[in-house]
Amino acid sequence: MAGNSGNPGASVTSRALALLGAFDEHHRRLTLTELAERAELPTPTAHRLVGELVAWGALTRTSTGTYAVGRRLWDLGLLAPVQTGLRELASPYLHDLYGATFATVHLAVRDETEVLYVDRLAGHASVPVVSSIGSRLPLHATGVGKVLLAHAPADVQQRVLADLPRITPYTITQPGLLRRQLGRVVRDGYATTTEEMSLGACSLAVPIRRGPDVVAALGIVVPSLKDRAKLVGAMHVAAHGIGRSLG
Numbered sequence: 178m179a180g181n182s183g184n185p186g187a188s189v190t191s192r193a194l195a196l197l198g199a200f201d202e203h204h205r206r207l208t209l210t211e212l213a214e215r216a217e218l219p220t221p222t223a224h225r226l227v228g229e230l231v232a233w234g235a236l237t238r239t240s241t242g243t244y245a246v247g248r249r250l251w252d253l254g255l256l257a258p259v260q261t262g263l264r265e266l267a268s269p270y271l272h273d274l275y276g277a278t279f280a281t282v283h284l285a286v287r288d289e290t291e292v293l294y295v296d297r298l299a300g301h302a303s304v305p306v307v308s309s310i311g312s313r314l315p316l317h318a319t320g321v322g323k324v325l326l327a328h329a330p331a332d333v334q335q336r337v338l339a340d341l342p343r344i345t346p347y348t349i350t351q352p353g354l355l356r357r358q359l360g361r362v363v364r365d366g367y368a369t370t371t372e373e374m375s376l377g378a379c380s381l382a383v384p385i386r387r388g389p390d391v392v393a394a395l396g397i398v399v400p401s402l403k404d405r406a407k408l409v410g411a412m413h414v415a416a417h418g419i420g421r422s423l424g
Contacts, residue, residue, distance in 0.1 A: 189226070192216070192218055192222065192226055193226050193229075193230060195216035195217065195218065196212055196216045196218070196223060196226055196227060196230065196236075197230070197235060197236075197246070197250070198216070199211070199212050199215035199216045200245075202313055205245060205246075206239060206241075206243040206244065206245050207243060207244055207245075208242070208243050208244070209223060209224060209227060209244070212227060212244060230247075231244070231247070233247075233249065234247045234248060234249030234250075235247050235249055235250050251311060262423075263284070263286070263295060263392075263393060263419075263423070264284065264295055264296050266419060266422040266423060267284050267296065267385075267393075267395075267419045267422075268296070270395075270415040270416075270418045270419050270422075271284060271296060271298055271395075271415070272298065273415060273418075274395070274397070274411060274412060274415040275298045275300070277411045278300070278397055278399075278408060278411060279300055279301040280300040280301075280304075280397040280398060280399050280408075281297065281298065281299055281300035281304065281306050281397060281398040282297065282298040282300070282395070282396070282397055283296070283297055283308060283320075283321050283382075283394075283395070283396040283397070283398070284296040284297070284393060284394075284395060285319075285321040285322070285325065285393060285394050285395075285396065286325070286392070286393045286394075287316070287322075287325040287326075287329060287333075288313060289333070290316060290333060290336050290337050291313040291314065291315065291316060291322075292313065292314050292315070292316050292319055292321055292322035292325055292394075293311075293312075293313050294308045294309065294310055294311065294312050294313075294314070294321075295310070295393070296310060297309065297310050300397075300398065304377060304378045304398050304400050305375040305376065305377045305378045306375070306378065306398050307374060307375050314374065315342065315344065315374075316329075316337050317337055317338075317341050317348070317349060317355055318344050318345075318348050318349070318370065318373045318374045319370060319373075319374050319380065319382075319396070320368045320369060320370045320380030320381055320382030320394075320396045320397075320398075321368075321380075321382040321394035321395070321396040322382075322394075323358065323359065323362055323368035323369075323370065323382065324362060324367070324368045324382045324383065324384050324391070324394040324396075325384075325391070325393075325394050326359060327359040327360075327362035327363050327368065328363070328384060328391035334356075334359070338352040338355060338356065339352075341355065344373065344374055344375075345372055345373060345374065345375065345376055346372075347371060347372040347373050347376075348373045348374075349373060366383060366384070366409075366413070367381060367382060367383045367409045367412070367413075368380075368381070368382045368383075369381055369382075369402055369405070371402065377400070378398050378399075378400070379398070379399050379400065379401055379402050380396055380397065380398050380399070381396060381397055381399065381402065381405065381408055381409060381412065382394050382395065382396035382397075382412075383395050383396075383409065383412045383413055383416045384416065385416045385419050385420050385423075386416075386420045387420055387423040387424065392423065393419075395412055395415055395416045395419065396412075397412065
């Protein structure tokens, strides 16, 4: 379940947080009953707190009567120091890369065992892109995700490699094969995917470093990898600029 707020001694704050924590990548819209069950709250309590969260803007009620995360939480999330500073400093380099490639450009960070998309510029080419700003996708099936996974702590790698869901027929689901790919990412300085997240889309990604540490990844989505060397070169220039700006 999404929380342990069934404890009668839980504070109002912990109960409200349990309701917010009921949402995840696979539960973006929930009914009141589902919210109460996932937060382990009595339905009358959930109803009262959900009403307050909707009034404040943390939740929104959809046209079908379900509830979704509200815009105000996203606005607050953008104020987080790491994401805000990274987006602001990276923005000119993302636009330069977009101008050089006309591809969809991604700026991403790792959030536990997922990749979190901090910024995105939509490209000209008609290539399927499933990401959006603020969305989370699997590390093992995305270019930026592979970069971040290759430089993640060993325990994070073990957790991801233990569960590799197949998203398309081309998703890498063999732990040994993915581990070898991650080794090449570290060695070569970039990652690739070929229709592993969505059919008809390939991606390239490079690490963004602050000193010796990889703190983010820069990626592009393209129809094919035929201009790999040229694209990777342009991405390394942008990533180096972002890293230098981060100090």
